[in-house]
Amino acid sequence: MSGGSEKIAALRATLAQAGLESLVANPHIPLGFAPADTELKGGLQRGTLHEIFAASGHEASATGFAAGLAWRVAGKKKILWIRQDYSALEFGELSATGFLELGLDPSRILLLCTARADDAIKGASDALTCAALGAVVIEIPGAPKILDLVTSRRLTLACSQSNVPAFLLRFGAKPEASTAETRWVIRARASPINEEEDWGQPVFETELVRNRHGRTGQWVMEWDCETGFFGEPHRGKPAHRLAVVSAAGDRQAAAALEQSRFI
């Protein structure tokens, strides 16, 4: 991509930091990590559907990444987190102190617990009519039948009508056809071995496997618990060999390769 859009993304990030996001009509809200923002034409838009898949065993990491994205786009509004009972049993219940330690205010979360996936989708469809919400996160373990292309379209439509973004957080599932704006596959990044310090803030190995605005890619991002932005990992930089965007020429092949590797 040209340097121009990078510059725009950087400018938008400055605006966002100053709390002036709303000046731009349905803006792309930057994640803060410049290479990803470039590919996303400046970041994520409100009123769209996004999918986040956890690599097997990395559910907590994907939860953290989804929370980060939701917080980025929610502004000052509340976030509805819909989770299934099974998900809490298998991968752990969402913890208020855990959100707090990530720099996210737990008082802004509403938690809807549902027994089944179709209840979760029903609840989400209802919640997406409420424009006062900042974001809706729908946590779905496995691959329930209800989550097909029709549901995906319906959610996308609901998102665009109320301008509320939705994040489908999928555990133990394979990506399928959907109308999502972006699709991410997340795993935790192992910390560099360093005995003196703690492992620092959460670092994610992210793969953007679907992007309606530009190229896909894979990056290593760190969540900054202080500022609430994603960014370059601070520690052990030399160890991050994936921190470069794949070249444009072999993108399709690379994306396909990544997908097959994940599956």
Place this chain on the structure above:
Amino acid sequence: MTKVKSALVISGLDRKASGVGLEVGQPLANARAMLPEVKAMAANESGDHALLNRIADWSERFTPFVALDPPRALLLDVSGCTHLFGGERKLLDRILAALRKQDFAVRGALAATAMCARACSRYRDGLVVPQGEEDKAIAKLPIDALYLDAVTTHAFRRAGLKTIGQVADRGRAELTARFGAAMVFTLEHALGKAERPITPRAPLPDYSAERNFAEPVATEAVIHDTLISLAQTLCEALENRSEGARRLEAAFFRADGAVNRIAIETGSPTRDARIVGRLFREKLDALADPLDPGFGFDLIRLAASHTQRCEAQAADFSADLNEEREIRFLVDRLAARFGPHRILAFHANDTHIPEAAGLALPAQEMRGEKTTWHKIRQPHRAPRRPLRMFAKPEPASYLKEVSHPSSLRLRWRQTTQPVIHMEGPERIAMEWWRHVAPEPTRDYFRVETRDGRRFWSYCNGVFDRDLKLVQLPHWLIHGTFA
């Protein structure tokens, strides 16, 4: 028949049996001696009580003020209701006829006081006692009609006082000295000279509105429209008194006597018919066994059973307040559909016990409560509490190879992973000032495996407060970090 002090006693009779001189309270052996072919069966007290309750449900269509008078009577306070049914006479006839049509043997009477009506119903079925003539109406009735205890009744009989009128002629002081104030009060009550309200089965709602249908209705659209129009009536009444409803109950009276009740709750006082209608629709949609109209409903009643002060608000254009209102409405909707315990909000709890530090409580209960959170993490350092926490910590074990003493491996959920980081311990003692026998102290470690997953793991209490070994250490995984 029921068992009283190891003897079988008659507790109920059909018409034929009472015609041949059997009595309630008579021992069964006695009755058998009089009439060897008598057919006896065990009394089903709980069944009778349930039936009485169902009849009470049914009779709530005449007045919300229904009291049980076990074992086999109902008291209905119809003050102010009679004109709706064309007067006292017509109301009583209608109730009795409707019950007889359902094959109940029923006797009834209507009077200014409950005791008087009860006395008349037994001996003067279908009587409407004119106001002020209570004493005349019951003067000739036997003393049994007062339903006093057996000893008192027997004492009156032995004294030669056979009718209520004879008892009423005695001096009150005399009666009080002999039988106590309660008996005298019952007597005065029956004579219409004292008043005591009946105790209704359920607390009376503060507001209620209802609609009768000439033809029973069964379609969803009509039911929904009725609820909305009832809600409008109710909301106007609420508005006049500057109140809002927190709990609303809709009662659907089916033509065949069954009554269905459905309640919704709101997080803040509400008097917007549109919102009430929407919440009921959510609730009706989500019912596990849907509302079965059967032959249709002939009465629908909407009552506000819990109300709160709620000042009228000037139209507000501030975005924040409107957003808050919309969120509250969303929470109410989700609570109506999934249940209030399903939509939660986090609440800070002042404790260092990790699993109790942030409580998820029903969001409807937590309007406008501000809580302050205290983070443990140092700036730019790793989070100290996991994002996902297991409700029940899961057992894990750490393995060390003999050949490589420095290499540690974590075994959890049937998989083994090399450990690349282990930080700790963070010692968390349980609250010994709250519990007599607190759980052992936990030593928490943050553990990272080679694939980048981060666990919060603890070693459960090796020593107690006096540094005595309590149990062998065992390891648990309490949560996972982002």
